[in-house]
Amino acid sequence: MDMDMDNLDSKRKAPRRKGDDRVILHFDLDCFYAQCIENANPHLKSVPLGIKQKSILATCNYVARKHGVKKLMGIQEAKRLCPDLVLADGEDLSPFRDVSKQIYSLLKSYSWNGRVERLGLDEAFLDVTDVVAYNLGLVNHHCLEESWFCLSREDPERGFAFDAREVKGCVWPPDFVSDRENEGTDSLRLRLLFGSHLAFYLRQQIEGLGYTSACGISTNKLLAKLAGDRNKPRNQTTLLSSHSPVPFLDPLPLRKIPGIGSKTITAMKSLLKTDDDDDDLTVHNARTNPAVSPFALERLLAGSGGGGEKGIGQKVWLLLHGIDGSEVKPARDVPRQIGIEDTYRGLTQLSQVRTGLVQITTSLLRRMHVDLLDDVDAVTPPISPVPTSVGKGRWLAQPKTLRLTTRPYHPPSEWDKFEYNHGRVSKSAVLPRFVFDLNIEPESIAERLVEGTLMPLFHSLNPDKSKLCIGLLNVCVTNMDRAKESSRGGDIMAAFQRQREVEEIRGVAFADEPPDGEEKAEDTSDDTEVEWVEEEDEQDGVRCRLCGCVIPVFAVEAHGRWHELDEGWVEPQGG
Ligand code: TTP
Ligand code: MG
Secondary structure, three states: OHHHHHHHHHOOOOOOOOOOOOOEEEEEEOOHHHHHHHHHOHHHHHOOEEEEEOOEEEEEOHHHHHOOOOOOOEHHHHHHHOOOOEEEEOOOOHHHHHHHHHHHHHHHHOOOOOOEEEEOOOEEEEEOHHHHHHHHHHOOOOOHHHEEEEOOOOOOOOEEEEOOOOOOOEEEOOOOOOOHHHOOOOOHHHHHHHHHHHHHHHHHHHHHOOOOEEEEEEOOHHHHHHHHHOOOOOEEEEEOOOOOOHHHHOOOEHHHOOOOOHHHHHHHHHHHOOOOOHHHOEHHHHHHOOOOOHHHHHHHHOOOOOOOOOOHHHHHHHHHOOOOOOOOOOOOOOOOOEEEEEEEEEEOOHHHHHHHHHHHHHHHHHHHHHHHEOOHHHOOOOOOOOOOOOOOOOEOEEEEEEEEEEEEOOOHHHOOOOOOOOOOEEEEEEOOHHHHOOOOOHHHHHHHHHHHHHHHHHHHHOOOHHHOOEEEEEEEEEEEEEOOHHHOOOOHHHHHHHHHHHHHHOOOOOOOOOOOHHHHOEEOOOOOOOOEEOOOOOOOEEEEOOOOOEEEHHHHHHHHHHHHHHHHOOOOOOO
16 A cells, blocks of 8 residues: 555656647637527627526626626626627527537538537537648648648648648747747647637638637647637637646636536635635645645545546546547447426426426437438538428437436525436336438427327326425437448438347347337436535535536526537446
């Protein structure tokens, strides 16, 4: 044990940087929901605009931000600061998801290695190491100002002209001076410089769709994301510190570091023996304090009661030094699951539940058409005033399972007693096959699904009708059955049918319509959702266990829903 301690404590030395050979871009759309609404209503672009969800602003445009209005601010406070604030409803997330998918598809189309990872609805990482390396190999070092950036290996004319003497956009540190004479032909600076021009080009393409963005360019995901935050909106920042990112990170509040959540901050405070406000606790405080070491962090975070995974101490220590080896995950053309939910101020009647379920299920079917059909013409254009009617196209994947989740309503007076997800329960059933019939209107399918499957699931989750008071309904399809490669050019539905027959023989149950949803249902207690914790020092807010942000109590629901948007694209927590 002592040997281990010595060994680990010797690692308190600043870790050596390795893996600076990547070029990673991080895109973050500016005031995303607000831009979506503005594009549908261009007259709103010049006025202060807030996007309302229940009693808070999910976001606001930059005109409103000039008046001091902020994301997740209460409506009353925002109106006080900016009486002219125009409010638009942001309850229906479908338009935002549509735009998100459109922008993600655009970014994917420029990737050679398929490493395009979505983060929430409006952020994406791209690993463009290969594109940059290819272009570095082509560049004429004697005529850098007239360079050509090739976007395709097959078609040399597909690309754009650029000046390879200068980094495009902002750089950090702002006074960076390059030693061009001695840097060689494949220096870190040159690679990042190429990355900056590609980032600018991609931002212009996104602007072609009507959306401005910020971008960070660096050698890993952590640094790219933090670099992009430096100059917002409609800008980009390349982190050029060739020796160490430590001076870039040191002044940042610890809570700004992705991967450092509330548990780590609490552990850090106990090591530093401080009660300082989280905003005052910087990376520098943590990194330079002798009490903080990989071992000390491991003991607190992974040891008994800590609950973190093994190696978390070292991981946090590396993050403090700007080292993040995590890969940009390959893009998936089909999400793992698709879920839609809504929150309510206590539904007490079964008829209200049924109406809520039909609404959610109709949105879910529309979402399945957008995400799972391969015919782009089949879907409504983003922010269309006309809802999608019957879809066309072929299913890329068909989910096999339908899951219903409910949670009781907790009035604000009880929020100090219960965690956000207190009382959350789930049950699943086989997803009936009529759902994939593209000749039936989604509304009719939704009605049938609610009557035949979702209401029976609801009854089994909430047997006591006298105590009915529902605060959340979530309907989710999962367990994706992908079309087989061999079916390309053939009949995809037939391929699904064959696959199902094979699986039936193996003993996997499929039913076109379960006669009784309850009978078919299985318990899938869902512990992968957002968790919230009350902390004594946080009088005004609740800390999110996922991202570490302190959220005003009234904004908890909206923030929780925002995390749950990731459901379809992000690995389950701890998974
Ligand atoms: P963000 O990227 O955090 O915010 P933003 O794009 O509005 O603004 P910025 O220019 O600072 O990037 O989140 C993206 C969208 O997600 C945002 O438009 C609204 C929504 N959202 C929520 O609904 N709840 C939340 O708690 C947060 C943080 C965002
Ligand atoms: Mg954003």
